[in-house]
Amino acid sequence: MTGTAHTTETDLLVVGGGPAGCAAVVMAAGVGMRTLLLEARSELCGRLRHVRSLENVLGGFASGPEFAAAAAADVARSAGCRVELGARVVRLDARDDRVVATLESGGSRTAAHAVVATGTGPLGPADTDWLHDPEGLARAPLWEADPAAWEGRTVLVLGADRPLGTLLRADPTARVRFLVAHPPEDDYKTAEVRADPRVEPVPVRRVALGSDRRRRIAVTITTAAGDTLSRTAEGAYLNIGNAPVLLPGDLVPDSTGWCPPDRQHPRIHVAGDLRSARAQRIMTAMGSGGEAALRAYYALCGVPDRSARPERPE
Numbered sequence: 001m002t003g004t005a006h007t008t009e010t011d012l013l014v015v016g017g018g019p020a021g022c023a024a025v026v027m028a029a030g031v032g033m034r035t036l037l038l039e040a041r042s043e044l045c046g047r048l049r050h051v052r053s054l055e056n057v058l059g060g061f062a063s064g065p066e067f068a069a070a071a072a073a074d075v076a077r078s079a080g081c082r083v084e085l086g087a088r089v090v091r092l093d094a095r096d097d098r099v100v101a102t103l104e105s106g107g108s109r110t111a112a113h114a115v116v117a118t119g120t121g122p123l124g125p126a127d128t129d130w131l132h133d134p135e136g137l138a139r140a141p142l143w144e145a146d147p148a149a150w151e152g153r154t155v156l157v158l159g160a161d162r163p164l165g166t167l168l169r170a171d172p173t174a175r176v177r178f179l180v181a182h183p184p185e186d187d188y189k190t191a192e193v194r195a196d197p198r199v200e201p202v203p204v205r206r207v208a209l210g211s212d213r214r215r216r217i218a219v220t221i222t223t224a225a226g227d228t229l230s231r232t233a234e235g236a237y238l239n240i241g242n243a244p245v246l247l248p249g250d251l252v253p254d255s256t257g258w259c260p261p262d263r264q265h266p267r268i269h270v271a272g273d274l275r276s277a278r279a280q281r282i283m284t285a286m287g288s289g290g291e292a293a294l295r296a297y298y299a300l301c302g303v304p305d306r307s308a309r310p311e312r313p314e
């Protein structure tokens with residue numbers, strides 16, 4: 001492409017193969033950019049393949065696996081794009097004339113610009129001040145759960161994040177009871193699931209987990225009102241929320257740990273869930289991925305960014 005620095009392997013590195021990264025690749029191909037997509041997992045849109053119900057995306061996709069397959073196919077059809085799966089980036093550095101991505105394997109990849117779409121990872125007990133789980137009984141994120149496997153049982157859900165509603169919609173007839181323990185400030189998150197008879201939301205100050213003699217999970221709850229409840233559950237899943245997956249190097253987080261696009265080096269363009277805690281949706285991720293690729297394209301073409309400047313009246 002015209003304007004690409006000769007010291008780089010390609011025009012654009014895309015780090016992360018979720019919805020934002022895939023959208024960036026497709027947009028880049030549409031404007032003639034050469035792209036290298038680096039994805040740490042063995043497949044694109046890996047987390048989406050566990051989501052059995054989708055309601056907030058265009059295209060008529062009813063499930064995450066359907067969407068993931070379509071996104072992977074679109075990337076495969078994108079001209080000028082190479083994909084490296086199992087390529088975990090451990091550092092990203094911005095130079096005057098290029099971006100350098102260092103891989104866990106020890107190699108590196110360079111490009112004129114980079115779109116970073118590493119997304120988020122689930123928070124754990126250590127990230128809270130209300131959950132005590134010394135035996136590590138709650139390890140798996142809720143989006144990995146299968147309600148059909150818990151037929152007739154009680155499952156403890158730690159946190160009231162959005163995957164709970166998705167899970168319930170995907171299995172509307174599953175006979176499973178969800179005991180949802182969450183801090184009082186997250187009570188608003190239970191609005192979409194509170195009417196489901198399978199859900200018992202409990203605002204808590206503290207939750208302690210242990211094993212009982214029957215290998216069930218013994219749950220001791222101090223409620224927000226100060227009462228103590230003792231319950232048992234056959235399984236427990238984390239649903240506390242997510243934190244941004246940051247790369248060491250020149251990625252610039254704000255005071256909350258997220259990475260606003262306007263804080264980044266001119267050669268680094270942030271897309272997807274990594275940008276903000278308030279915009280974690282597939283549709284917004286895809287839009288930001290396309291926008292990030294366009295920003296890189298205009299920079300390569302030497303088109304100045306006047307988006308922050310008000311238009312002068314004629």
